[in-house]
Amino acid sequence: MKLSQTYLFYPHNKALEHALANSIGRLGDEWVEAAAPDTQVTVADNFLYTRGNYEQHRFSSNILDSVREALEISLTDEYRHQEPSAWAETQNSLGNILAAQGQQQRDASLYEKAIQCFNNALDEYNREKSPLDWAATQYNLGTAMQALGRQMDGAKLLKAAIDAYTNALLEWSRKETPEKWASAMHQLGATFHAHGKLLKGNRTFQKSVVAYKNALAVLDADNYAFELAAAHNNCGAVLQHLGESEENPDRLEEAIRSYETALTVCLEQQLPIHLAVLCRVNRSTVRSVLAELTKDTTLAHEVADEFEMIIECFPHALQPLCLKHCEEQIHKAKCASTCH
Template sequence: MPKIDPNILKDFGRAVKRARTLLGWDQPTLGGKIDPPVGASFISKVEKGRKEALDARTVGRFRIALDLDESWVDKFLDAEETAETLETKAEREADLVIDRLRREGMTEGTSDDLLIQLANNFTEGDHKDRDTAYLSVKAALETLKSSEHIAQLAGNADAQFAALMKDVDALNNQGEFDLAQDKLARQSAWLREQKDRLNRLSELQLEKELNQDRLRNRPDLAADRIIRNLREFPQGKLFEAIRSKTTDWRNQGHKVGDVFALQVSLALAQSNYERVKNKKPLAASALHSLGWCHFRLAERSSGDQHLYSALHAFDAALKKTSKAKDPSNWSACQDGLGAILHQLGQRQRDVALLEQAVVAERAALKVVHKLNPPEIDSLWNNLGAILQRLGELTEDAGKLREAEDALTTALTFRTKEEDPFNWELTRSNLALSQRWLGAITEDVVKLQQARDGYAACEDLRLETDAPFSWAILQWNIADLALARYRLAPDPALLAEARDYVTRARAFFIEGSEYQTERCDELIAQIDAAEAGS
């Protein structure tokens, strides 16, 4: 079927907007008049001529609602009716994201057009669920507001250089060499100030452009900009400078759940690899960085594409890294490989993949154990997390005890005060291992140890700084309370389980269907336990 001329789409959009405006309706009002009703995101796309999948039936609905001329229907008679013709899931998700932003007071002073455009950009983008799309839109709005001061910081200093040089010549002609030198010294100081000012302006310009890239959801352009800004580094130092920026963006994106930042880090890593792919030592380092960027995106994606890209990157890095000559980097590649196999094994409930992940982590630890590198705590934590999942899946108490030992070792390298985020991660993993070990062996004492561990994590109050981790913790505590009830029935445990899972669900309902379903399943188990008591 032929596509509708873009000019016809734009003309129809203008006609819709004009008719709506004359009636005094806003976009949600018009959406409610359409039969069946649609959201503001759908209306906005139509009015801007961006709803390419319009057909005669949909145009007819607009004609009836707005009393438009019947000739508009004729222009769309050849258009094919598809699933995209109607309101899409992404458009509905965009409206829900906007509603949440308004409820949370994030939209003051922001136009509807900007909100709708941002929401559609991110709900249609590379996001696992509505919550990650919401976080991306929220981050874009925050950076937009925080950058409004930049234009006011740029000054307008005009250097009268030629006139000054004439003054210096005149003073020299008069024999006033010291006075001439004083003028030159003052000029030199002024030039240094101007250099600092221009450097600051350059930083502000970059910040503004990166904010603009976020608003347009263009991580590729942001990465190009960052690299261009690093050009002053000598050729031999540029690779490390880009790698450092890649790590910064990846860590920040991982900590706050910012998918845009993770996509920027991936684009930086890809560019750095292309730069050095024919240089063996640097190529291995670039592949290692690339693998972790893919992995962090995979954690937030429902598909496996990023996981397999990460697997390929770590595998290639290992082939370029000597275990004997470069044990530290060889171990780091094994750790990355273990993380990927863990994630794949967990998603596919594949015991063989989880066992391969254990082999990879043990190999990494064996090589660097004597070196005692700073990241050895992460290796022990990762090994423990894999063993926990393997023990849970196979109901193997031995594996769960191994997990408990590994995670206890990891905690000897981490403190709550120095690194609360990663300490909580390891402490939660340990409690989860104890929960499953207690359930499988019917050990009430072990289950109480798990509860004490979760209580220590609660003391960190992560609800503001790491809300997703906080919500997962609430679910885990509820799940543990139910497991304890099954061994030692006490109505107070069911009340605790319901209280904590309700908190978790109140967070997940805004954007994670999968986690909400897990909460509902747990609530159903609590209901059944109460009914049978």
């Protein structure tokens, strides 16, 4: 079946930012200034946190080519022989930068090179001698394979990403490394969701919900406001698709509650306004699905009003394709409110 549109939030990629921070020094002092992001932009970025796994805001993306070249030059056999751990860390950094370029250019070959870098790093790191480095590299590997799997609708890649995140969780625990554990759980939830859309049945969607709820167990609004909102929103998205697949109104109601919680976090923690708007769009979309499933004409009429309100009140915060989605949903809801 064709599943309805959902809008996901992508968490901070701290590994990418760390890779850039550690690598820019190799280029010389003049590049440090060039790496600073443009802070003079006054137009709100309505795509913030929605582009994918390799979005970062600390450095200018114009620096990626130069950093990549510097890292590639440094990865000699002699360097590997003399400092194997540093060589592996450099492979990790290069992998993240290649994957960022892969996302930027939608270039599968760059993702594949990134995946090879992470596998190269794993040739040096092993779980027994370097458990935390091994886990971090498994996480990086999973994120690159997830991103490429999404782009290519590749079930094998997504399954491999699940395996990599699961490996990372062998070393990252809720008690000892709660932030990393929550990040891996969030990404595991996202990967199960993407994988589930390519499979028959609902078991993979159900695993996604469990993973997101695990992440939510350690996130709080004071310390992890965006991550909390993202996990609630993205959990709502998989619940929405699970409800559609099962034709289960209770799942759809749960999705609505998840989106509403995400919206509350966005508003109370003053996150970028377009994120709150996307939560509203998601909530109204799943209410439309519920109206169609239950043949509730009153609810369908309410949904049409909600989408009209979103367009009227938040035109500045809507992405173009999201605006088109809202307009289509108005037509669909009005038809449903009069056709049954």
